[in-house]
Amino acid sequence: MAILVLGGAGYIGSHMVDLLVQKKEDVVVVDNLSYGHRQAVPESVPFYQGDVRDHDFLEQVFTQHDIEAVFHFCAYIQVPESVVKPNDYFDNNVVGLISLINVMKNHQVKKLIFSSSAAVYGTPERVPIKEDDAKDPINPYGLTKLMMEQIMRWDGAAYEMQWLAFRYFNVAGARLDGNLGEDHRPETHLIPIVLQAALGQREHVEMCGNDYQTRDGYNVRDYVHVLDLVQAHYFGLEYLRQGGQSDYFNIGSKQGFTVKEIVEAARRVTGVNIKAIDAPRRGGDPDSLVADSTKIRTDLGWQSPHTDIDTIISSAWNWLQKHPNGYSK
Template sequence: MKILVTGGAGYIGSHTVQTLLKQGHQVVIYDDLMKGHVDALPEMSEGTEFVLGDIADRELVASVIKEKKIDAVVHFAAVSLVGESMTDPSLYYNNNVAGTLALLDVLVQTGVKKIVFSSTAAVYGEPKTTPIVEDAVLCPTSVYGRTKWMIEQMLADYSAAYGLQYVALRYFNAAGAMLDGLIGEDHEPETHLIPLILKTALGQRKTIAIYGTDYPTPDGTCIRDYIHVCDLADAHVLALNHLLSGGSSRIYNLGSQQGFSVREIIATAKKVTGIDFVVEEESRRAGDPAVLIASSEKICRELQWQPKHSDIQSIIRSAWEWHQSYPDGYGDD
């Protein structure tokens, strides 16, 4: 099949592109490179193409879908910083919501009926119980989470009205790097814990901070769910294959079924890197829940997804190997 991957030069998108290619799909990568990287793209060969463009450009998206005879879409293109979303909501509503609306309209216009959407477990806000299941109350506490929630509602409405079939995947913390070491995580600014820790180990940062040590958890620090990016890529491709084989619309959580505290992540990183970097303890940040863990029981049962690389040592080891090889990131900014 010929698959359009929006945001395919980004972190999770680029890993999913590699998985799609390995499974024999042809891929058209569509990205504006605002957050993505040229060096994250695969070599352009038969069955692989790159288009520079904005998903809000309806005319360009429509021409790509028609000319390339696209069968389905995997949609990653979004801005995703929680803090930034609160200070610049216009960027998030325009890029995430309006951009996706334009994309969905083009899919209806061109007759493409299948889309896998990269959503977020941020749609749950601060959950009442953990692990979080798909029918938990949705109450996002950030503009970013609200934009993803709105898109999920749009997908449901377009499915009912126009026959669009979709799978929305909700997850928290993607981490790690491709096992061959060629692509990894490079954000500007970097806000994710594991790459920040590894930058500290590399000497690019003086310290790593723990924000809050008095949470009601075994070691007093926040507990979070981490999924290896390659396992996330596998889940997106399983969701796509579900739709291509005639499956109906679904919403799935992706989680490791267990969480790791900030102290555990730091201790594992010190063990993997062999470097005893400096750790500072700071006060809590507003709005940080004590525990966030998503249940992936439903996707494991229905699509037979099984995370293979999401033990925390494998995650950090793969990320460390990439950061050592690319200490300054891709260097294409």
């Protein structure tokens, strides 16, 4: 039976595909390539270009392959964009999930592993954040993720489908050999932006907001290496295969870094005196997001061997130096 990876040509999805191939799993990839890259998917893996909202297209994929489980990595993810284009996010994320679950139901596919987000919590009441803490998203992106979790909960009960929602924080890094990495157009994630400045592709880094309620005024985020993240998803697949029940899990490194601390770490790793300037806050950004990941470590046995921020940045730097134009020639 095959594992279907939706968004498998994107940053996290392509690393998931890479791990599944290493595990000798039968893998199928669907991606509309609006943000993904065909070059990130091995030629040996069946690839279908199409949209998760296209019911007939998905039906064809499920008909051609005996699907055991689905990994969902195809949501739109940019917080500022969601504030100015909320309906695009409700359409792609929420409507797309409903389309997927309808096709899964038609083909009796009972396992769904979902890429959720810490954005479901909004501005947390306490840090580190636990899974049962209050959910109050402060941007449309976070709201769509929470809605998608709720849809899975109700549909899972109605259609006897098991699901997992992994709420993770900031994902960074790349495959350690530098042959697979992050290539967003435009790039919105902090670590690759900082490294682009180190490589001379940007004049400076903008640190958005210096008046947050944090130790140095810059907002705090919890960073997890992409290799550790996809390992957690694979552990989730094995958990469901063993009869595990539907659940929510935080994924994080147990610590947080401010924007300024990330810039300083990148200077240390690259040896470049990266220029950073203060800029206005972005819309919809909480002061601090750090995960309590005790539950996933206890229940699934997950660990994060690449937690060190220098390791995360070094792997991303290795990728960027080898691929300064990403997947483009």
